[in-house]
Amino acid sequence: MKGRIVRGSISTGVEVKLDPQYTVEDVKVGNFAVIEGRKYRYFSLVSDVKIESTNPAMLVDSFEDEDELAREIIVGDSIFGNISLNPMLMADKEQVGETRAVRTIPPHSSPVRTATDEDVAHVFGSPDNKVFFSMGTPLEMDSPVCVNLPKLVERCSGIFGKAGTGKTFLTRLALAGITKSQAAVNLIFDAHNEYGWEATKEEDRGDGVLQESHVKGLKQLFPSRVVIFTLDPESSRRRGAKFDHEINLAHSQITPEDVLLLQSQLNLNSTATETMHLLSGKMGAEHWFGLLAEMAAEEMKDYAEEHGLHLGALQALQRKLKRVYDLPFMKDKIPFDAVDKIMQYLNAGKHVVIEFGSTQLLGYMMVTNILTKRIHAEYVRRMEKYQATRENKPPHLVISIEEAHRFLSPELARDTIFATIAREMRKFNVTLLLVDQRTSGIDSEVMSQIGTKIACKLDDESDVNALLTGVHDAKNLRNILYSLDSKQQALILGHAVPMPVVIKTRNYDAQFYNEIVETNYQENDKAFNEMVNDMYNDDEEI
Incomplete structure (x- = not known):
């Protein structure tokens, strides 16, 4: 692409008259372009492509009666392509240095060109698997676009997109990058068994037949x-x-707050909420859940009369909580405390994946909430101790959750541990990686705290609006979002990249494995095995 600036402003961007040797079909929304100003080089995104004319009346004429030469002259001179560009960053042309925010615009007639490999590296860095990690390439280019991993984990981040757009593969890429670089330790609540050992994918063989691999x-x-x-x-x-390890939860670990997160799944009303807190106070925080679940009909009747409770409300609560009590991982006694075990691994710099197998949504939500709440509390305690002693700082923790809107809806966000983590803005060394297809289902305050957003195709206008809430130049980015292909394309914006960019997602395949797989994992095996043996020797029933 080549052209020259014909008009523009800081607020609306600049417009480029396309060089006659190029057609508008050569330019696509989301392409990465560079404007060569006199003093500065402007790194920009294509936000719109139009056909314009010096005489609007000419646009309605097809010129079918003109010969080829005349048609080329007319189309190249009187009718031309007009490209809207959004300058995102600028760099001094005389001094090679960091890019900065755009505070001016290039002069009239400044030349515009397609970005080069050097431009991409200048803006996004070169992959080193420590700080800069490649997530893909710009559209129609082969240069790696890198995210800054320390910045990615520094604040909460999110990977969004409708079903089937590849957000799971993007999540795998991001998690692999964090693991490789040790920028943080991961705690991954793997609702669909995608990230731990192995997963399946379906690919079109080219003849319309899907092949599983x-x-x-x-x-x-x-x-x-x-x-x-x-x-x-x-x-x-x-x-x-x-x-x-296998995870089990003890009845004694369930609190009324844990159950309240499930109020829509269990159809709990305000009476049930009051009853749970009352029972917890009377029976004890560690006993109320198990005692209620196992209470016989006559015993319940006597208990209701003795404590002035409504028998019908008590019976209804027992029926609803029976769904939780009957979950296969719920036990009266458990061999070890999962949180203690997980914390030992995290403190040793290990990454933890929790697979849910065929566990349904109810179990996923409850376990994710309970474990996160207790692990966060432990992190708060350890960070406060570190702030006092400056010793034994816990490693930065990234907690990844799928179906994020289930935990962070406007109705729940005020009371859940996940909203607390999002609002704390890494204060206690814990951040979130949210994975979801319904950004509109996540509380707007939480969305505003997300530092880096990676968005695949989104069709629903409310989801697009939610994603771009509070984002600079949202109007033009909206056009780019709608233009994304439904497969292997994404828009990255926010804290971990210097400017928004559309990428073709990096392949998660044998080549990727070879580039990222650890090569020296034997070196710490002895120490690691000793740690594991100590963990097993410490197992005690709770």
């Missing part, structure tokens, strides 16, 4: 760095997925 999970790529816990060992065995 397998992709490696984090455990296969980083065997000494990743630990898998499962809530459904039978499912793991059926899938041939290796795991390290």
